[in-house]
Structures are given as structure tokens and as C-alpha cells.
Amino acid sequence: MHLTSTARPRPTVRTALGVLALAVPLALAGCGADDSPAEDATATGTTAATAAGQSDASGRDTSDAVECPPAEGTDERVTSFDSAPPMCLTPGVDYSAVITTDAGVVTVDLFEDKAPETVNNFVFLARHKYYEGITFHRVIPGFMIQGGDPQGTGSGGPGYQFADELPAAGEYEIGSMAMANAGPDTNGSQFFIVTGDSGVSLPPDYSLFGTVT
Template structure:
């Protein structure tokens, strides 16, 4: 098994731990997320943003949606694929408008492969308190700039965590396309690559993916047309 196939498996495994914690299971030390943890006040606040069920459908799949990220490394804009992943885009839009992602870190960085975020605890174990189904087979491929949901290697285990593909190595995911693609970076990819270039150290599992510098999402603005 090559390095990137191993990384692909790790991408899935982080969520298995996270979803267990998010559903009231025993909280274990993080073995898959990595990254700087938020300070206590922020974590306490973010834990309050929990729901029992996925949001009701409020977006119009016939419209075009964009999400503009303001981060500590600059801004970038993602085109959201409401046509092929309406439930996923609806979920992302809901969480963004609720401020769920504000202050959240990019807790896992594998240069040339993916940068991962969406966990309010910064540990790889967080969730919004619910899971929802996959939307696969939309005809798009994993490549640089693609944004997709992370899951637990089981069907229909999406929550809030997502990743952005940052290089050629992300194409390895196409051999097992099990992660819902719901967007692509259309502006500011240079700033995404600044995040990708943040130095990392080995996490508890030995993966060289734990950022040595905290990179945060300051805000996400949604626009529809």
C-alpha cells in the first residue's frame, strides 16, 4: 500500500473517532485529527452549537452558491455544487450561517494531498451532533481545489468536517470515491496553498500532519445567485 493510499484510509478513520465522541461516546485521545486545539473558552462556546438532526432543506438547488472563507492565511472562494450535492450544500450553508465554523482550525494538513477542517474542537473528534447521508456519483473527480466531506468509512456518516484537495496526490482518492464532493475553490487557491505549506509534525499515530502553527477560519460568507 503506497503512502497516499495509507493517507486516504487515515482520512476516513479520523471521523470514526469523532462521530463516537459527537454522539455521547467516551472521549478518547485524538488518534486521527491532529492540529492545534482551540482555547478553552472557544471550545466551550462551540460545543453549544449542537443539533439533534440535520437541517431542513432551505437552499434552492437551482441557484448557484458560493462560500467565501476568511482565514488567518487569507481568503478564498468556493463554488458550491448544489446541483449534485444539495443536502450537503444545504448542511454547509446552514452551519456557516450559524457561525459554526468561526474560529475553527485546520487541524490536519498533509501537503500536496489535503487540508482538513470543520471540527469545532480542533481534535478531529468534533461534530455538529448529527450525521447525514452521502451524495456520491455526481460525475466530478478529486483533484486540486475540490472540497469534499470527511466520513468514517461507513455510508451516511457526514457531519461538519470537510477537506480541500491541495495537489496531485489527492487524485488517489478517485480509486475509492467515498467522500461527497460538494464544491471547488475558484478564487484564492494561492491562500489555500499557504495553509497547505504550514509546517507539520507527527501526530499521535505518527502521521506527519499536525500543524505547528494554528490556522483558523475567521468567517464564511454565503452568496446565492
């Protein structure tokens, strides 16, 4: 994983996630995932698991603090952590993500102003190479594609949970990127990208933190 910046009025950091697989044979996999937006837009997801440890005001688990990875990324891939990350974003910097899949490259503008904790978590994991080589394990045409689980089953996560940063009703659109969850304040590593009207009509129960450009 590498990061690059370009000269713009507001500095930009592009987070490269490595290669994620997006294959047609996976289209029906993981439809019963534990950490997912409900296919019925009126549903709110499954029952949340109890989070361990103590949390600060932002919802971060502080029982065993972790450190920010270097901006250029870590040498080794890390997929499990003792607690949620500290704030690692640089103030005044515009963040974006480049997701390379076997179906092409996707660039996402991240909403560090609207959802700083969620973007921080995403960048933290990407810099640890957390997302490298994983799949979009849940693909539902007309709804969304979901990834971010190193296990590829829909039940995996980074070992911690953090609080929601929910949008207003009606903010989801095709191309929106939001956190999958198992209930209120159960965000971890899994995310989804809205690909159709069923995703657009979801209730505002999922932290919206980026949009495909």
C-alpha cells in the same frame, strides 16, 4: 457572518464562514483524526459511529427537527444540534462560500445541483456561525487540508450525521472540497480541500460538494 448576492443570470448567494486559522504549526496536528480521508488513497477511513435517531429518505435525522436559520445568519453562534437540518436552500440559486483564513481568502463554488444535501448542510452550519474561529486542524502537504471541527481535534461534529452524495471515480481534483467522514453515511461538519496528487487519487468515498475558484 453575512451573506451577499450579486446580479447574475442565476442568483448567487455567497456564504461567509468567518475567520479560520491555517497556521504552519498545525501542519502535523490531528493526523490520527476520527473523521478524515485516509492518507493512503486505497483506504476507506475508520469505523463509523452509530447514528442516533430516525432518518428520512435523504438520511437526515428527524428525531427532533431543527429549523432553517435566517438567510442573513443567526445572531448567536451555534455548534450543537439535535438533528440534521431540513432543506434550507432556495431553488434556482447558485451558492458559493468565502472562507477567510489567516493565510488569505478562499472562494469556493458549491455544487448545490450535484450534492444538494451536502451543500445544504454546509450553508446551514455557516449561517449558524458554526465555522467561525475554528482551525484547519489537519494539514498534509501534497494531500489536503481539513477543517470544520469546533473542537479542533478531528473528533468533533454538529451532533448529527447525514448520508453520502458520492462522486464518480476520478472527479477529485486540486481545489476540490469534500466531506471528511468515518465511514459510509457519517458526514457531519468536517470537510477537506484537496491540495495535491495524493488527494486527487482518493477513492470516491467522500461527498464532493465544491471547488476552489
